[in-house]
Amino acid sequence: MSADRQYAVASILFDYVKSPSLRHLRDPHSVQKVSREIVKALDGASSVWKKWEGQREEVAQAAAPCWIPIEDLQAFLNTLPGPPLTKTDVEQRLRAIWEEPHTNYPKDKLKDGCVAVYQTEKVHGTEMRAIIGALQEHIEREEERLRHEQEQSYRRWREEERVKLEQRFHSGADCGWTQIEKSEAFYCRRNGRAFRIAQGKDQRWTLYRVQEIDDKGELLGTYQGRGDANKALKKIAYAPEPER
The missing domain is CATH 4.10.860 (DNA Excision Repair, Uvrb; Chain A)
Structure with a gap:
């Protein structure tokens, strides 16, 4: 270099x-x-893009995710220094930008909102570069809103799955690890047998065989991670019951 x-x-x-x-x-x-x-x-x-230097390139990069009508963007870009741009020039430069690494095509779910913002600002006489800035801010807000909605949806799904597992545990059916009424410990059933696992202050996991939720339980072992406890449980859960 x-x-x-x-x-x-x-x-x-x-x-x-x-x-x-x-x-x-x-x-x-x-x-x-x-x-x-x-x-x-x-x-x-x-660069093979000979018409795209300086302000034109900066505007194209900023406008790429914004759903701006191609003809309007072309008209504005042609007011900036450089050779005349055709509609194809603009379309293909945008496509090249969208296909760059770590860049995506404009999101379909944001199109209607972007078009509405664009038309409103255009009617008000806002200049193109300011409209692009407003659209970028709109997209940032919408993406944040969508992320929040996805997180909320995921949390609801997690809680629904936890409740289903809790109900399975109470019914006596086999189920994976779950918190009962959001307890710190986790409970599961394997082969009709109930188990509890809890993490201590030393970050190690202690596994118990239990009969009821409040049962102190029979200590089965202490493990570095839950993965190790699960491996042991595969054998413990299906081992013959000890004679009493």
């Missing part, structure tokens, strides 16, 4: 790590942005 190219990459990285926020540094969008800046610095004049 030449000294000039190395200096260009180093300058981009130095600017990036100046951020005091670890969340910003680890944010996928921020990483993608700095990656694109590095690639652009390395490609330089060797």
